[in-house]
Amino acid sequence: FVNIKVDREERPDLDRIYQLAHQLLSGRGGGWPLTLFLDPGDLAPFVAGTYFPPHGRDGLIGFDELLERVHAAWNEQRGALQSQNAQLRLALELISSRRLTSNSDAAALAESLVDQAQARFDRRHGGFGNAPKFPQAPLLDFLLDVADQDPDAASMLIDTLRAMARNGLQDHLGGGFFRYCVDAAWEIPHFEKMLSDNAQLLTIY
Incomplete structure (x- = not known):
């Protein structure tokens, strides 16, 4: 492993990309410190998380054990991880562009992302995943982009925005x-x- 520490204040561009990558990989909101493991070839992240204690405690995996798991996964499942990286790059490009292209791969990826969002959607309370629950603005931004073409995306978006505005998040x-x-x-x-x-949510609301 080669350790690289990035100051998000000096490189907000990298912070934005990697926070998006974390949300796509983990299905959870990001935060700091952000921990990523990158493919040394194309620098695409394949494992992402926020804080890891030095050693496992209170149900959290320790950084020492994480290193061993990542090393084993890279050696034993490299092909699958690199395939995941290709999908991740397409997803980041799609979200960053804020528009769907006519490219069939982009359309298929958009459909796949909506399906993944549905699998994690909290139909009772709105939002995605379980506690702690983050607004996940980049995902909402994506759903807004495709809402005109996808009723399921529109429904998840509206239910989540209403739940966040009416309850304790606001x-x-x-x-x-x-x-x-x-x-x-x-x-x-x-x-x-x-x-x-708040800046991201402002444009969505």
Whole structure:
């Protein structure tokens, strides 16, 4: 492994790309510190996570064990990981472009992303995944792009936006949105606001 530390304040472009990559790989909201393992050939991330303690504790995998698992996966499943990287690159290009092209691969990928979103969609409370629940603005942005063409995407988008606006994620006194909620029902917020999150949500709402 070659260790590289990046200051997100100095390279916000890399932070944006890798936060998106983390959401696509893990299905969860990002954060800092962000930990990524990159393919040494094309520098595409194939494993992503946020904080890892030095050693396993409280149900969290330790960084020492993570290194061993990543090393084994790279040696034993390299072909599958590189195939995943190709899909990830297409997804990042699609989300960043904010438009669907006529390319059949892009259309197929968009359909696949909607299917993956449906699999993780919380039909009772809106949003994606379980607690802690993040707004996942890049995913909502993508759903907005395809909503005119896909009723399922439109339904997930509207239900999630309404749930976030009506419940605890929104600061009903001070305005704006908190970073995430600690529960699946969007009732108990983590009392921190991120300018980047609110800027992205502003364009979506």
